Structures are given as structure tokens and as C-alpha cells.
Amino acid sequence: AQTVTQSQPEMSVQEAETVTLSCTYDTSESNYYLFWYKQPPSRQMILVIRQEAYKQQNATENRFSVNFQKAAKSFSLKISDSQLGDTAMYFCAFRLLNAGGTSYGKLTFGQGTILTVHP
Amino acid sequence: GAVVSQHPSWVICKSGTSVKIECRSLDFQATTMFWYRQFPKQSLMLMATSNEGSKATYEQGVEKDKFLINHASLTLSTLTVTSAHPEDSSFYICSARLGGSYNEQFFGPGTRLTVL
Numbered sequence: 001a002q003t004v005t006q007s008q009p010e011m012s013v014q015e016a017e018t019v020t021l022s023c024t025y026d027t028s029e030s031n032y033y034l035f036w037y038k039q040p041p042s043r044q045m046i047l048v049i050r051q052e053a054y055k056q057q058n059a060t061e062n063r064f065s066v067n068f069q070k071a072a073k074s075f076s077l078k079i080s081d082s083q084l085g086d087t088a089m090y091f092c093a094f095r096l097l098n099a100g101g102t103s104y105g106k107l108t109f110g111q112g113t114i115l116t117v118h119p
Numbered sequence: 120g121a122v123v124s125q126h127p128s129w130v131i132c133k134s135g136t137s138v139k140i141e142c143r144s145l146d147f148q149a150t151t152m153f154w155y156r157q158f159p160k161q162s163l164m165l166m167a168t169s170n171e172g173s174k175a176t177y178e179q180g181v182e183k184d185k186f187l188i189n190h191a192s193l194t195l196s197t198l199t200v201t202s203a204h205p206e207d208s209s210f211y212i213c214s215a216r217l218g219g220s221y222n223e224q225f226f227g228p229g230t231r232l233t234v235l
Contacts, residue, residue, distance in 0.1 A: 043210065045163075045226035091162060105151060105216070107224060109162045 002027045004094050006110035013082045014118050020067075021077045021113050023092030031097035034068065035107070036077045040088040048090070051075065053097070082117045089114050121147045123215045125227035132203055133235055140198045140230045142213030148193035149215035153224070154186075157210045169196055203234040 003026045013019035025034070036048040051059045051068050058066050063083075067076045079086055092110040122145040132138050142152060151170050155163040167183075169175040169190035177183045185207075187199040196215075200207055210231050216224040 042228070043157075043212075044228050045212065045214075047223065050223075089160070106153075106165060106168065112160075112162050114160065 002029075002032075002094050002096070002108045004092050004108050004110035006092055006113050008113045009111070010114045010116070012116045012118060013079075015082055015084060017082055018078060018080045019082055019115065021079075021090055021092075021115065023075045023077070023110055025073050025075065025092070025094050025110075027073070027094065027096075029096055033095045033097060034066075034075045035093040035095070036064070036066070036075075037091045037093060037109075038086075038088045039091065039112075040085075045091075049077065079115075084117050084119060087115060087117045121145070121215075121223075121225045123149075123213065123225045123227040125211075125213055125230050127230060128228065129231040129233075131233045131235065134204055135202055137199055137201045138203055138232060140200075140211055140213075140232075142196045142198070142215065142227055144194045144215040144225070147215075147217060149196075149217065150193065151216045152190055152196040153214040153216070154188060154196075154198050155212040155214065157212060157229075159210075163212060166198075200232065203232070205234045208232055208234045 005024045032053045034051045038046045038048050049061045049064050063080045065078050089112045091112045094108045124143045126141045154166045157163050166181045167175040167177045167188050169188050171190050171193050175188035190196040210229050212229045213227045214224050
């Protein structure tokens with residue numbers, strides 16, 4: 001079974017600064033996806049960024065980028081130029097790529113990190 | 120991105136009654152839908168996975184007779200909490216996905232259930 005661990009329950013950052021959220025995962029599979037989701041106070045889940053495990057290049061989406069270390073099973077999210085609207089709970093998630101067993105297609109979420117951006 | 124709606128957005132009911140929550144994919148056909156439960160400041164816990172026209176697959180520890188899931192069409196799945204009790208009070212989130220090796224999973228806005 002796959003597990004995802006987020007060791008930072010809460011983080012805070014000043015507006016316009018950079019913050020990094022940590023995530024580690026455990027799997028014996030080699031083909032999978034990793035995600036970061038954002039859940040603002042509205043509680044609507046929003047996909048922030050996605051990384052395919054077979055790609056060595058780290059994914060980026062505007063101010064959001066990841067540091068994907070496959071051997072270390074680490075997948076951190078960096079938010080640059082933090083904005084007040086980035087205040088939310090962030091979840092790291094894992095999903096197997098290939099069909100097989102009952103794990104296919106299921107997202108496994110980490111515990112979440114509450115990020116607060118201060119003005 | 121695609122839109123998933125949930126209805127109602129919140130519901131209050133008396134203990135012992137049943138509550139139905141609807142999940143609809145508005146602009147795409149979802150071969151697979153997922154139901155999650157979330158307590159305050161905690162992660163999403165997958166309750167069950169449903170494929171259109173098939174019986175739902177429940178996660179370990181989730182009572183299938185209590186949480187009835189029906190995925191009658193490619194755009195609609197329902198979760199019925201039967202004989203609800205205060206401990207069933209939670210935030211329920213549905214998610215819908217197209218088939219294939221990778222297709223993005225879209226989330227509904229959630230339903231807050233309070234059982235008195």
C-alpha cells in the first residue's frame with residue numbers, strides 16, 4: 001500500500017515571500033503520479049500541480065513549482081511570491097499510473113499542511 | 120476545468136433519518152466517481168469508488184449498508200446516509216473522473232452534514 005506523509009501541520013509566510021511545503025511518500029511501484037491540491041476556506045479542492053514520475057523535469061505552474069526527488073521519494077512544493085489568496089490547506093497526493101489491483105485510480109492523500117499567508 | 124456539483128451544500132437532519140447527497144458532473148461523462156469524508160482540519164478519507172452501472176467498491180471499515188452509493192448514469196452518483204447518527208456528521212466530498220490511464224479528477228464543492 002502507498003502512504004503519503006506531510007510532516008508540517010501548519011506553516012506561515014509573509015506576503016511576497018517564498019515558502020516550501022514538504023511531502024514524502026512510500027511505494028514499491030515505479031509508475032505513478034504525484035499531485036499537490038489546495039483546499040481554501042471554501043473547501044473546494046483545487047489541483048495546483050501534477051508530476052509524472054517518469055519525467056525527470058520538475059513541474060512548474062506559474063508561482064508554483066515542485067522539487068521531485070524520486071530516489072528519496074520526496075515531492076516538495078515551492079510557492080514563490082506568496083499571495084493572501086494562497087492561504088489554504090495543501091494536500092500532497094499519490095496515484096498509481098498502471099492498472100492492477102484495487103489501487104488503480106485511487107488518490108492517496110497526505111495529512112495536509114495549513115498554510116497562512118500574512119500581509 | 121470540468122465542473123462537478125453537489126447538492127445539497129449543507130443539510131441538517133434528525134438522528135435516525137436518511138439523507139441523500141447528489142453528485143453531478145456537469146460538462147463531462149464520469150466513468151468513475153469517488154466519495155470522500157473529511158473532518159475539520161484533517162485529510163480526505165476515501166469511502167468508496169463507483170463505476171457507472173456497477174456496484175461501488177467500499178474502503179475497509181466503511182459500512183456499505185449505512186453509506187449507500189448509486190452511480191446510475193455517467194453524470195450522476197448519489198450517497199445515501201441511512202439511519203444517520205451524530206457521529207456521521209462530517210463534510211462529504213465527491214469527485215469525478217474520466218476513464219483512461221490518466222485523467223484529471225475533479226472535485227465537487229462538498230456537502231456539510233449535521234445530524235442532531
